Amino acid sequence: MLLRLLLRPDLRTFLLGKARHSRNTGSARIGHLTWSDNEGPDLIVDDGGDMTLLIHEGFRAEKEYASTGKLPDPDSTTNAEFKCVLQTIRSSIQRDPTRFQRIANRVIGVSEETTTGVQRLVRMAQEGTLLFPAINVNDSVTKSKFDNIYGCRHSLLDGIARATDVMLAGKVCVVCGFGDVGKGCAEALRGAGARVFITEVDPICALQACMQGYTVTTLEDVIDIADLIVTATGNRDVVMKHHMERMAYARRPGGEQPPSVPIVCNIGHFDNEIDWSGLVSDPNIQRVTIKPQVDRFVWPHGGSVIVLAEARLVNLGCATGHPSFVMSCSFANQTMAQIELATNRDTGKYQNSVYVLPKHLDEKVARLHLAKLGAKLTELTPEQASYIGVNSEGPYKSAAYRY
Numbered sequence: 001m002l003l004r005l006l007l008r009p010d011l012r013t014f015l016l017g018k019a020r021h022s023r024n025t026g027s028a029r030i031g032h033l034t035w036s037d038n039e040g041p042d043l044i045v046d047d048g049g050d051m052t053l054l055i056h057e058g059f060r061a062e063k064e065y066a067s068t069g070k071l072p073d074p075d076s077t078t079n080a081e082f083k084c085v086l087q088t089i090r091s092s093i094q095r096d097p098t099r100f101q102r103i104a105n106r107v108i109g110v111s112e113e114t115t116t117g118v119q120r121l122v123r124m125a126q127e128g129t130l131l132f133p134a135i136n137v138n139d140s141v142t143k144s145k146f147d148n149i150y151g152c153r154h155s156l157l158d159g160i161a162r163a164t165d166v167m168l169a170g171k172v173c174v175v176c177g178f179g180d181v182g183k184g185c186a187e188a189l190r191g192a193g194a195r196v197f198i199t200e201v202d203p204i205c206a207l208q209a210c211m212q213g214y215t216v217t218t219l220e221d222v223i224d225i226a227d228l229i230v231t232a233t234g235n236r237d238v239v240m241k242h243h244m245e246r247m248a249y250a251r252r253p254g255g256e257q258p259p260s261v262p263i264v265c266n267i268g269h270f271d272n273e274i275d276w277s278g279l280v281s282d283p284n285i286q287r288v289t290i291k292p293q294v295d296r297f298v299w300p301h302g303g304s305v306i307v308l309a310e311a312r313l314v315n316l317g318c319a320t321g322h323p324s325f326v327m328s329c330s331f332a333n334q335t336m337a338q339i340e341l342a343t344n345r346d347t348g349k350y351q352n353s354v355y356v357l358p359k360h361l362d363e364k365v366a367r368l369h370l371a372k373l374g375a376k377l378t379e380l381t382p383e384q385a386s387y388i389g390v391n392s393e394g395p396y397k398s399a400a401y402r403y
């Protein structure tokens with residue numbers, strides 16, 4: 001259905017997938033942002049908010065250029081990705097100083113796939129800088145409680161196995177972040193027989209982890225015995241070079257722990273959860289590429305760590321992402337969001353703000369996927385529906401229900 005929408009001649013839809021291996025997301029994809037007439041899309045299907053960010057930064061930079069003549073300076077940032085974004089915008093302004101403004105004005109709206117992208121959108125809406133309506137697909141129940149949890153529960157182990165084939169049973173595995181993604185990862189690792197530790201900043205998620213039987217502690221407290229660390233926070237600077245050096249030192253030949261090579265990987269959105277740049281820029285640490293997406297960093301003391309997928313998403317870099325069934329739930333939400341935006345382009349229903357899909361559509365996504373699993377739904381009698389105060393056709397829960 002998404003494909004049918006994408007092929008509608010009266011609508012131009014820009015579709016952004018997760019960047020698997022590219023470290024140059026912005027620049028690698030900007031060429032595809034405009035059509036042959038040099039004009040942009042009507043709709044954006046985004047994942048992580050990269051395209052939305054590029055358009056907003058381009059819009060802002062063009063306005064600044066018009067009033068001050070100042071071009072964006074890629075050297076003003078140390079962030080490799082943002083450098084690319086600024087370079088792309090700089091070149092674009094030199095060729096065509098109103099291109100991003102025309103693109104922004106044309107866009108009807110964006111539907112955003114993931115937690116990190118939604119955080120960016122919400123920030124822009126709060127600051128009043130969001131240039132078009134946005135539908136937060138991530139927070140449909142049939143997205144975040146399925147793709148983030150069950151998708152990662154499946155594809156984390158797939159990525160680790162394809163990259164290393166390491167035996168996880170008995171190993172000390174640390175999951176940083178016990179949100180939806182972390183919950184799926186922790187369950188998968190426990191299912192494989194690992195001893196699972198959790199780090200969290202949020203007391204509710206930390207308590208949930210305790211009640212699930214995990215040990216909740218700090219990275220500092222567990223690092224010396226860790227065999228594997230998975231970051232699932234969507235935050236920056238979670239596993240730093242000094243952490244990895246301690247892991248490597250503890251597991252060095254002749255050290256206090258059994259000698260082995262600990263593994264570090266990220267299943268959040270950006271590579272800055274792990275201090276990849278700190279590792280690759282340190283002349284005292286030798287990088288040995290075992291195979292693409294699998295690098296071993298060796299310290300002078302002989303200890304080492306393996307970092308997967310260059311600190312990018314391990315399930316995409318080292319495997320093929322989630323299975324199609326769970327992605328079908330996510331993309332059904334994306335499709336409905338795109339239809340909502342397209343059919344309301346002139347109704348004024350959506351302002352420059354961030355929306356979630358209504359619950360009946362969320363329930364529809366689930367309903368559409370039940371048959372594939374051979375499930376049979378029980379139907380409410382009118383008396384039962386009235387007794388619990390819902391419509392027998394749904395929605396069955398209030399907006400506040402947490403599933």
Ligand SMILES: NC(=O)c1ccc[n+]([C@@H]2O[C@H](COP(=O)([O-])OP(=O)(O)OC[C@H]3O[C@@H](n4cnc5c(N)ncnc54)[C@H](O)[C@@H]3O)[C@@H](O)[C@H]2O)c1
Nearest residue numbers: 114115116177179180181200201202233234235267268269
């Ligand atoms: N790889 C994939 O296939 C995939 C799929 C879905 C989401 N994601 C990404 O995974 C990340 C997490 O998504 P989510 O839906 O679980 O988000 P979430 O907000 O539900 O969970 C993140 C958790 O990390 C915790 N946290 C934040 N900073 C921390 C820190 N310094 N140390 C320990 N814990 C910390 C938060 O309290 C929160 O509970 C996001 O970047 C999201 O975009 C990846």
